[in-house]
Amino acid sequence: MSAGTYTPRPGAAPLPRMIAAQTALETRMLLRNGEQLLLTVIIPTLLLVLFSAVDIVDTGSGAAVDFLAPGVLALAVMSTAFTGQAIATGFERRYGVLKRLGASPLPRWALMTAKTLSVLVTEVLQIVLLAAIALALGWSPQGSPLSVLLLLVLGTAAFSGLGLLMAGTLKAEATLAAANLVFLLLLVGGGVIVPLDRFPDAVRSVLELLPVSALSGGLRDVLQHGASMPWAEAGILTVWAVLGLGAAARFFRWE
Secondary structure (H helix, E strand, C coil): CCCCCCCCCCCCCCHHHHHHHHHHHHHHHHHHCHHHHHHHHHHHHHHHHHHHHCCCCCCCCCCHHHHHHHHHHHHHHHHHHHHHHHHHHHHHHHCCHHHHHHCCCCCHHHHHHHHHHHHHHHHHHHHHHHHHHHHHCCCCCCCCHHHHHHHHHHHHHHHHHHHHHHHHHCCHHHHHHHHHHHHHHHHHHCCCCCCHHHCCHHHHHHHCCCHHHHHHHHHHHHHCCCCCCCHHHHHHHHHHHHHHHHHHHHHCCCC
16 A cells, blocks of 8 residues: 555644634624624614714714714624624524534634634724715714724624623523623614713713723724824723633633
8 A cells, every 4th residue: 555545634724724624613603693684783883874874863063973883883883793693602502503513523612712803803804884974974083994894803802701701601582682682782882883981980980881982982082073092091991801711721620
């Protein structure tokens, strides 16, 4: 028997190729899911167009779209990194998908890396679409793109950690209900559509500590007011990211 009979030798693919393949699969599954598309694309788009065109909420001086666009970008990050990821991962855990993937040649940390990369790919598509719509509505963004990028990355890390924590500790049905409830509550009270200064001072001081409030407020400071890096909001997002990812790594159950 010649030495080349079993060439190429069977075995696991290189780790970067496995992560890339899993990332592509996760992204395709997310984009084919009607509920995920509703959360990640349709709802943010409708909110942006509706509240920009109709004077429902007093957004202060200036064009409404200048206030709304940063908040809707923050909502898009939350819908993908937190709500969508929590629901999808929760049901994958319930049906034993994560357990089987965890026993494959793909390491568990690489699986979570692929899920995170899938979230980032989806967010890029969301941001491009929403930014194009906002520009068509008359949006005039300002500020540093690097500051915006850093805030989006920190927001993604914070929401991903919280989403994985929820998916890895609650039952799938509870995750579905809790993730959607949190999405609705943060949509109303996270400074996305309704300015936080419309709330009483005691309530506002608490709401400002939420990750979506920090992300929407930080993006608004940069994109609407042309501020430099909003370090206070970045610090809040960093704390949420560390706590969320740390707790998810500690308490996530694969079965």
